[in-house]
Amino acid sequence: MLTASANRIGVDVHAYRPSESSDRSPGNQLTTASLDDIDALKAFAATVDVVTIETENIPVDTLRMLEEIVPVRPASRVVEIVQDRLFEKQFLQRSGVPVADYGVVDSAADLAREIERLGGTGILKTRRFGYDGKGQSRIGPGDDAETVWSDHGSAPSVVESFVSFDCEISVIAARSQTGDVAMFDPGKNAHREGILRETYVPSGLDPAIEDAARDIAQRILESHDYVGVLGVEFFVVGNDLLVNEMAPRVHNSGHWTQAGCAVDQFEQHVRAVMGMPLGSAERHSDVVMTNLIGNDIDDLDQHLATSNARVHLYGKRETRPGRKMGHVNTIL
């Protein structure tokens, strides 16, 4: 989707993929090589004006090496923070952004102590490489810390206070190299089994809450001197907001912009990292975005036959449970 948007505004994409795949080839040009293959990375960097990412799980050393040759946006120092839930929370706290109470867990003893402090419940999350609910364990009253820690894989983690939130919203924001900021309207997200299922825009929330979310996103962008699109997920608890997590890239909860805005999050990201002026984030339509997860893809014909629904498939050849195969944007 980044390639399609880039091409639309005259930008060619050279994609770098770390392993062979039967999925549709991304980019106008493709390098398939390991993320620690220095020669391949150098050859790749020599062909492009700027490097960006579509996942935060790229080794920071790789990004640093690329940064010596060509601009990387967002910068490696931002990605490094976001890759680690602890660094992320510390950064957010330093920026004055509210997060759920949490503790650092490097052992079963840490876990037992922190769970007790948090009132007997919490969510244990690995610091690194978690997404779509992976690397997360819920802890309830009576659960044994030793067992949980061992089942969890004993990886460095944080445990978060269980937040009984009213709903989750996200803000997709963009910042240009000259410091201009554009934010799409906040979307209201519905998750099941830790995976985003639908995003609704407008969110239906009190505009004051939406404004508060925008203010927080602005603060994050500016603390980082960030360039590109940033996704920020919030828990809404009454009239309060807690930041759940942030993503230094286009975000699933921003896919609705393809149908709701003339300039979508993908084009906005390309504009930002290419040093072009940002587009308007104005919304012309109300949209529901529905993810097609795993066997949801079996309902494809029904989606293709739905009025005002635009289907986006990702060219993944193999359907697996929990795998995001595509999404549908329905204009209301």
Add this chain to the structure above:
Amino acid sequence: MLTASANRIGVDVHAYRPSESSDRSPGNQLTTASLDDIDALKAFAATVDVVTIETENIPVDTLRMLEEIVPVRPASRVVEIVQDRLFEKQFLQRSGVPVADYGVVDSAADLAREIERLGGTGILKTRRFGYDGKGQSRIGPGDDAETVWSDHGSAPSVVESFVSFDCEISVIAARSQTGDVAMFDPGKNAHREGILRETYVPSGLDPAIEDAARDIAQRILESHDYVGVLGVEFFVVGNDLLVNEMAPRVHNSGHWTQAGCAVDQFEQHVRAVMGMPLGSAERHSDVVMTNLIGNDIDDLDQHLATSNARVHLYGKRETRPGRKMGHVNTIL
């Protein structure tokens, strides 16, 4: 744009391009070979489920050869008709579709005779390979038939009565393999120097005229047992319609559907030729489509900065006068 739409609904594209080009490579896979290279055509045909075209100027022999291996949609017999202005007019007349008065011109003497019959004025058009005003000569009172014929290149032609039309509209229609038909709302077209500049939807015309245009498009689709998207251009003269020409493919005057409809003309064409059900042609927004012709591309920054405008560039490296470099869809 066909590739992007095809990919979006899970269809891969193998493009066949007759010559090397510095323009962005089309398709997910590309064969560059001459249109009379039998071996290359056979190898290409062996890799695909169906062949379609994005220009009608493909040798019919090429399409016939491909048809022996794999379905070609629309069929070669339709393309053969549309490639030749005389065959096209004869076909339209046989289908009971009104066209401007015309005569067949194979010599200066034919031209002199037909111009006199048409009242002293007319437009001379080569039967084959004309587009964007190319291969056309206006003839006014006092013009010398010998000189016009010679300047025109003496190619087999038709001369059409000069129609003093109120406006031009077009209907983008699609027909599936099972005979279902879906038509987008008619757009009103503005031309300059023989080239489409803008399309406006809605057209602002009397709904009765729009319905008449739809009826004619339906008749054309059914006469041909057509499969795919068809563009039909009409002159509106008072309450009457004349068909100017038809295109057996996605059409420039249908580019607005990318911003106005969930399923645009490109996806609709892919659905039709792939044997999938057609999508709804429902329009959710009013749109103005503006072509970027030649140096219009110099105004790119302004378009990129316009609210509710989505820019589509075609990846052409070289700007030439009269060359279509891209278009902008503005949602109203």
